Amino acid sequence: MNLDDILALASNQTLSQLERARARRSTRRVQQEYQRAVSEGRDLIDDIDLRDPLAPDVDEAARISRAAQLAKLGTLTWVRASEELTWSDEMSLIFGYPPGTVRPSIRLLTRLIHPDDATEVRRTVEAAWRERTVKETTYRVVRPDRVTRYVHCHVEFVVDGDNRPYGIVVTGQDITEIELARQERVRLARRRETVRTELAGRDPATGLLSxxxxxxxxxxxxxxxxxxxxxxxxxxxxxxxxxxxxxxxxxxxxxxxxxxxxxxxxxxxxxxxxxxxxxxxxxxxxxxxxxxxxxxxxxxxxxxxxxxxxxxxxxxxxxxxxxxxxxxxxxxxxxxxxxxxxxxxxxxxxxxxxxxxxxPADERREICRNRVRAYLADDRLTLYTQPILDLRLNQITRQEILLRLMDEGGKAHSASTLLGDAERIDEVLPIDRWVIDRTMELIARGAHTSHYQVNLSSRSLGDPHLLEHVQRSIRHYDVDPGQLTFEITETARIANLTEAHNFAHGIREIGCQLALDDFGSGYVPFAFLTYFPVDLVKVGGEFISGIQHSAANRTIVRSIVDMCRALGIRTAAEHVEDEVTMNLLRDYGVDFAQGYLVGKPKPVNTPHRPVSAPAEADYADPERGLRAATG
Structure with missing residues (x-):
């Protein structure tokens, strides 16, 4: 290929913006050197000794800069003696500046690096200088147009031609697309690990649907x-x-x-x-x-x-x-x-x-109503208690009151089905009143140092007379309100949110506390914690079971605990069945633990002395009962 062929080939080659900028700068430099030589009276015709910038006798900074230029990488050089900072045209473009438009400086570089990454970048540079070696780091650059880019850099300690410490040379590459693709792979992998393949809601004993x-x-x-x-x-x-x-x-x-x-x-x-x-x-x-x-x-x-x-x-x-x-x-x-x-x-x-x-709907409703009333009339409801461990003291300080049904064989089992039917037909209030009265009787006979948590249906919270019933029962059995926490669940089913709000604040005013059960498992909005005076949140048992094997559950539990702590709310965990889970909960800062590891539900002992129930007349006349409760 002769010179004419080379020129023809060059004329057909489209130049990039970077190459055009380089050509313009080269032209300006030649013109400036020519004018300087003329003004100094120097001979413009002379032999030039071209040197290979990668030759062994050239200093390391020049060789690294030349190699980076060939690889189309940006370079940044800091000279120790003069503390001068320079960067190449490629690095200037990475930083978002057209070449030659700004003067490089430490102050400008510091402003370009993302604030969250500045400490790590400084640590990397100092380590490269101190250890006289090469370090790598990836950091974010915030360009003047506020666009953020990811840059991967090699930070190298270099010496001059006499093998004396010279400075730092950084070679960098914009890896934004590569880094975003990596982050997406990590996110997808984490999501595959944390997402469930099916909805929750299987019976743990049989594996069948709940x-x-x-x-x-x-x-x-x-x-x-x-x-x-x-x-x-x-x-x-x-x-x-x-x-x-x-x-x-x-x-x-x-x-x-x-x-x-x-x-x-x-x-x-x-x-x-x-x-x-x-x-x-x-x-x-x-x-x-x-x-x-x-x-x-x-x-x-x-x-x-x-x-x-x-x-x-x-x-x-x-x-x-x-x-x-x-x-x-x-x-x-x-x-x-x-x-x-x-x-x-x-x-x-x-x-x-x-x-x-x-x-027919009316017939079904009447059947359910008769079934609920039959359980109450036949005295087939009973109470069990399950211990709750205070993880700070490693001591059982509370008992949860659990409602159980007695079958024809005298065996107790869960009352969830009965309660579900009763809530659906608005017949759950008599059951909640029965539980309240029996709990007060239990507290009156028990140790006054114990604390009891009583479950209430969210449907009952909408009843304007529920608070009055609690007050009458507390006064009748001479119970310390500080020994009671009322638990509520399924807030989406609250019939009257205003009445429920009044009940919650009324309970607090008389000295009782309020707990929210199964938090995270139902339809409770986070805003509920801000307008209801909740003292305790019980994390849903589905997040506690197998928590040591579930990164998703661990993340959710930690988040709930941190949020509640910031709001001044204590936390409890149900379904604690092994020491590994117990230790994790301690590490996360959970306040209470409940489950088979702590203790199984047990029937309430038979009272050793009679305590009369409140008069039925008080129940029939709410105003009379309220006057008695308030004196």
């Missing part, structure tokens, strides 16, 4: 077409001498296995209550569903169950209800109808009873 999740599945199925719902009730028999809860969970797991095996692959199974199991059969006939129901009932009756040292044969009955697609009946209402059907089967002595259609 009652609420099962009801949601019924809602979804009923909107899509017709089908049949089956609820099987198993006679709740526990082994003699057993501890109760553990044996019942093992028994429930064994029964759940029988139910799963009998159900079809497309059917949805759930644990709908204590001794209750549901099977949702979508797009099937009532006759087909009845045949499956009989197979499930016969399978449970024929299957011997071994729990501990006991060998059991259980009784079972089934209730079915057929639903039509796109009607107004909710999933929870269909559950109530199926439960009514199995109760009819038990009363009639037949394996199954089937309802051809859901019950």
């Amino acid at each position: 009652r609420q999740r099962f009801a949601d599945e019924i809602d979804t199925a009923s909107r899509a077409g017709s089908g049949v719902l089956l609820v099987v009730a198993v006679e709740p028999v526990a082994p003699a001498g057993g501890t109760g809860t553990d044996d019942q969970d093992r028994l429930a797991s064994a029964v759940a296995t029988v139910v799963r095996r009998a159900a079809r692959r497309a059917d949805v199974c759930g644990r709908t209550g204590f001794g209750e199991f549901g099977v949702l059969m979508h797009r099937t006939t009532l006759d087909s569903a009845a045949a499956l129901a009989e197979a499930v009932v016969d399978g449970i009756r024929a299957q011997p169950f071994v729990v501990g040292q006991a060998r059991l044969r259980l009784d079972a009955v089934g209730g079915l209800v057929r639903y039509q697609g796109r009607d107004e009946t909710r999933g929870i209402d269909l559950l109530v109808d199926a439960e009514t059907a199995w109760r009819q089967a038990r009363e009639s002595g037949v394996p199954c009873v089937a309802l051809d259609q859901p019950a």
